[in-house]
Amino acid sequence: MSDNQDQSPRAAQTVCPYCGVGCTIEYAGKGKATGTAGPVNTSGEVCPKGVAAFDVVAHDERLTEPLVREGGRFVTAPWETALSRVAAELGEIIDQHGPDAVEFFASSNCTNEENYVFQKLARMLGTNNVDNCARLCHSSTVAAMSERLGAGAMTNTLDDLAETDCLLVTGANPAEQHPVIFRSYVLPAIRNGATLIHIDPRETDTTDAADIHLDVRPGYDIQLLNSMAKVVLDEGLADEPFIEERTTGDAELKAHLRDLDVAAGADAAGVDAEAVREAARAYAEADRAAIVTGMGMSQHTSGTDNVHALLNLALLTGNVGRPGTGVNPLRGQNNVQGAGDVGALPNVLPGYQSVTNPDARQRIADEWGVAPPGEPGLTETTAIHQFGDGVRAAVVFGENPAVTEPNANAAGSAFDDLDFCVVIDLFETATVDHADVVLPGSSWAEKSGTVTNTDRRVMRMRPNADLPGNARRDLDILTDIGQRLVDQADAFDYDGPEAVFEELTRVNPLYAGMSYDGIGEGYQRWPFPADADSGTDVLHSETFASGERTAPLLPISPTPPADAVSEDQLVLTTGRVLQHFNSGALTRRSETLMRMRGEDVLEIHPDDAAARDIADGDTVVVESDRGSVTVSAAVTTTIRSGVVFCTFHYEDPLANALTGDALDPVAEIPEYKHSAVTVRKAAAPTQE
Known part of the structure; x- marks a missing residue:
C-alpha cells in the first residue's frame, strides 16, 4: 500500500497536529510552519504551538529503526523480524488467553483512517478492548451529552460563538489552550457586547476578559451549577415554553431544587452568592447564551454529573438548538473528536453506535465479513489495573500512558506485568521503556488522511515532509499487522487512506455523505447523511440527536471528591x-x-x-x-x-x-x- 504522493518537503496545506481547533498550516521552510487561511483560522492565524509544529519532524531523536528487546535491552531489527515477533507474541497470547487479554490504546493524535483501521483490527481479533486518551479528558462530557441529547460533541459551531450574547466558560482556559478560538470567535463576541462568565479556580488570561469570575473550589461544580439553576427558577428566568415543548422531568428537577439555599450552595462552592446570582441572571436573560466547557468540569469522579448539571442549565433556559447557544466542549488534541467518531472506544462502533446494537453490528459484519463482539470492552483506565492478570498484552499506538494515566508510578509498574507490549511512536517515551517491540511511525507531517476538529469539521491532512530513516507510515504498519493476525487478510488491503475513508463512510452514518473530493481544501461537518447535500451546523434544533423531540431534565446531587483533604493538606x-x-x-x-x-x-x-x-x-x-x-x-x-x-x-x-x-x-x-x-x-x- 502507498499514499501515492511525493513526500518531498513542500508547502501543502494540512492540519496543525496540536489542539482540537483545526487550524491549517503549511511548511514555510527552515523547519517552521506558517498559518494558512483555512476553515477555522480564516485569516491564517496560528499560535506558537502551530509555528513550532515542524520542530519535532526532523528531530535527531526520532525513532528510525524498529527496536526489539533482547536480554533486557533494545537492539535494532529489520522490519520483518519486528513485525513477525509482534504477530507471533500477540497470536500466542490470544490463543492461550483469548482476545480480551489484549488492550489496544488508540491515538487522538493520529488520523481518522489510522484509528479506524486500529479499532477494526481489535474487533476483528475478537475484542472491544480499544480506547483512546479521550477517556482521560472528555469521556464524562461525552457520556452525559450522549445520554441526554444523543450526541457527545459540540452542539454548535465555532462561528456560533461569535454570535452569542453570553458565554459561560467553565473548566476551560481558551485564551491559552485554544488561542485561535479565543481571538477569532470569543473576543469578537465580547466586543459585540457579549457577557463572559468564567468558572475556574484560577485567574487566567481568559479571566482577564471576563465580566464575572467564579473561582469555584475544585470538585464543587454541582453546588455552583445547582445554585445557578435555582436562581433561574426562583426569579422566573426559565424558558417555560421550551421546557414544556422540548423537555421532560421538569417537575422532578424543580422539586429537587425547591429547598436549595443559594447562599449555602455558593458557600460550599467557595464563591460569593451575589456573584452566583449575577452569573445566573446574565446567562438566563441573554437572548442567546452559549456554554464552553473543558477538562476542569470533566476530570472528576463526579465528571458525568457535573456535565448533567450544566445541561440542566442550558435546557432550563432554552439555550439549545439555536445559533449562538448550546453546550460546546473544546477538544484538547487534534483528533480527539475523530478518534471517537471512528469507533476507537470500547462501548461504541463507528458513528457512536453501541456495540450491543444488533443492527449496527450487522452493518459492520456486512462490510468486514465478521461481526464485532457484542459486549463493551475495557476502558484503558480499567485495563491497566488488570495488567498481568486478565490483560496480558498491550498495543500502544501514538500514546504515552505510562505518563498520562493517573497514579503514574503504579501505571508504569503495571506495564512491567504484561507478557508483551508493542509501541508505535516517534520517540523513546516513558511507555517505550516498558515495551518489547517498538515500531517507528510517521509524524503528522509525513502522512495524509483526515482529522475531525472540535466543532465536527472533517478536514484533510497532506504530507509536507519525508519519512526519516527506515520509519514507516502508521497506516502501513497497522495494515501489515492486520494482514498477519487476521484470517481475512484482504480486510486490510487498502490502496491508501482514501480507500479507508470510503469504507468508513459505509459503516459510520454520521460520515455517510462525505468524500475526499467533497472535503477538498475545506471541510465537511457531521452529521452528514448519505442523502444530504451538506452537514448540519446546529444540532438538536427540531429533534435531539437521540431522535426524540424532548430531552430529560435530571435532578443531580453533589458527591464529595474521592480524595479527602485533611486540615494540613x-x-x-x-x-x-x-x-x-x-x-x-x-x-x-x-x-x-x-x-x-x-x-x-x-x-x-x-x-x-x-x-x-x-x-x-x-x-x-x-x-x-x-x-x-x-x-x-x-x-x-x-x-x-x-x-x-x-x-x-x-x-x-x-x-x-x-x-x-x-x-x-x-x-x-x-x-x-x-x-x-x-x-x-x-x-x-x-x-x-
Missing part, C-alpha cells in the same frame, strides 16, 4: 498552558516550545505559602499517598487559597505521580482536578 489541580502539549514528549523536543516553557512551577496562594514558610521561587516538595514531586513555588494570588496548580504530564516533575486511581463511575475518567497533597519547603542541600 491542599488541593492539587492540574492543567495546560499555552506552551504545553500533553505528555510532553513533543514539547521536550521542540526548541520553540522549550524556550517558551520556562520552568515548571507550583502556583500557591500567598496565605498558603506563608503558613508553610514558602517564598516565591523556593523549591518545594509536593506529596500525596501515591508519590512526590519537587518543583519551584510561584506565590501568586491568581490561584485561590487552599488550592495549588501545576501543569500535567511532564516526566519531570511528573504531576500524575500525585493523582489518584478513583474514577467516575459512568465514564471511568480519573479525578485529575482534585488530589489531596501536602506541600513543604525542600530541605536546603547539605554542604560538603
Whole structure:
C-alpha cells in the first residue's frame, strides 16, 4: 500500500497536529510552519504551538529503526523480524488467553483512517478492548451529552460563538489552550457586547476578559451549577415554553431544587452568592447564551454529573438548538473528536453506535465479513489495573500512558506485568521503556488522511515532509499487522487512506455523505447523511440527536471528591498552558516550545505559602499517598487559597505521580482536578 504522493518537503496545506481547533498550516521552510487561511483560522492565524509544529519532524531523536528487546535491552531489527515477533507474541497470547487479554490504546493524535483501521483490527481479533486518551479528558462530557441529547460533541459551531450574547466558560482556559478560538470567535463576541462568565479556580488570561469570575473550589461544580439553576427558577428566568415543548422531568428537577439555599450552595462552592446570582441572571436573560466547557468540569469522579448539571442549565433556559447557544466542549488534541467518531472506544462502533446494537453490528459484519463482539470492552483506565492478570498484552499506538494515566508510578509498574507490549511512536517515551517491540511511525507531517476538529469539521491532512530513516507510515504498519493476525487478510488491503475513508463512510452514518473530493481544501461537518447535500451546523434544533423531540431534565446531587483533604493538606489541580502539549514528549523536543516553557512551577496562594514558610521561587516538595514531586513555588494570588496548580504530564516533575486511581463511575475518567497533597519547603542541600 502507498499514499501515492511525493513526500518531498513542500508547502501543502494540512492540519496543525496540536489542539482540537483545526487550524491549517503549511511548511514555510527552515523547519517552521506558517498559518494558512483555512476553515477555522480564516485569516491564517496560528499560535506558537502551530509555528513550532515542524520542530519535532526532523528531530535527531526520532525513532528510525524498529527496536526489539533482547536480554533486557533494545537492539535494532529489520522490519520483518519486528513485525513477525509482534504477530507471533500477540497470536500466542490470544490463543492461550483469548482476545480480551489484549488492550489496544488508540491515538487522538493520529488520523481518522489510522484509528479506524486500529479499532477494526481489535474487533476483528475478537475484542472491544480499544480506547483512546479521550477517556482521560472528555469521556464524562461525552457520556452525559450522549445520554441526554444523543450526541457527545459540540452542539454548535465555532462561528456560533461569535454570535452569542453570553458565554459561560467553565473548566476551560481558551485564551491559552485554544488561542485561535479565543481571538477569532470569543473576543469578537465580547466586543459585540457579549457577557463572559468564567468558572475556574484560577485567574487566567481568559479571566482577564471576563465580566464575572467564579473561582469555584475544585470538585464543587454541582453546588455552583445547582445554585445557578435555582436562581433561574426562583426569579422566573426559565424558558417555560421550551421546557414544556422540548423537555421532560421538569417537575422532578424543580422539586429537587425547591429547598436549595443559594447562599449555602455558593458557600460550599467557595464563591460569593451575589456573584452566583449575577452569573445566573446574565446567562438566563441573554437572548442567546452559549456554554464552553473543558477538562476542569470533566476530570472528576463526579465528571458525568457535573456535565448533567450544566445541561440542566442550558435546557432550563432554552439555550439549545439555536445559533449562538448550546453546550460546546473544546477538544484538547487534534483528533480527539475523530478518534471517537471512528469507533476507537470500547462501548461504541463507528458513528457512536453501541456495540450491543444488533443492527449496527450487522452493518459492520456486512462490510468486514465478521461481526464485532457484542459486549463493551475495557476502558484503558480499567485495563491497566488488570495488567498481568486478565490483560496480558498491550498495543500502544501514538500514546504515552505510562505518563498520562493517573497514579503514574503504579501505571508504569503495571506495564512491567504484561507478557508483551508493542509501541508505535516517534520517540523513546516513558511507555517505550516498558515495551518489547517498538515500531517507528510517521509524524503528522509525513502522512495524509483526515482529522475531525472540535466543532465536527472533517478536514484533510497532506504530507509536507519525508519519512526519516527506515520509519514507516502508521497506516502501513497497522495494515501489515492486520494482514498477519487476521484470517481475512484482504480486510486490510487498502490502496491508501482514501480507500479507508470510503469504507468508513459505509459503516459510520454520521460520515455517510462525505468524500475526499467533497472535503477538498475545506471541510465537511457531521452529521452528514448519505442523502444530504451538506452537514448540519446546529444540532438538536427540531429533534435531539437521540431522535426524540424532548430531552430529560435530571435532578443531580453533589458527591464529595474521592480524595479527602485533611486540615494540613491542599488541593492539587492540574492543567495546560499555552506552551504545553500533553505528555510532553513533543514539547521536550521542540526548541520553540522549550524556550517558551520556562520552568515548571507550583502556583500557591500567598496565605498558603506563608503558613508553610514558602517564598516565591523556593523549591518545594509536593506529596500525596501515591508519590512526590519537587518543583519551584510561584506565590501568586491568581490561584485561590487552599488550592495549588501545576501543569500535567511532564516526566519531570511528573504531576500524575500525585493523582489518584478513583474514577467516575459512568465514564471511568480519573479525578485529575482534585488530589489531596501536602506541600513543604525542600530541605536546603547539605554542604560538603
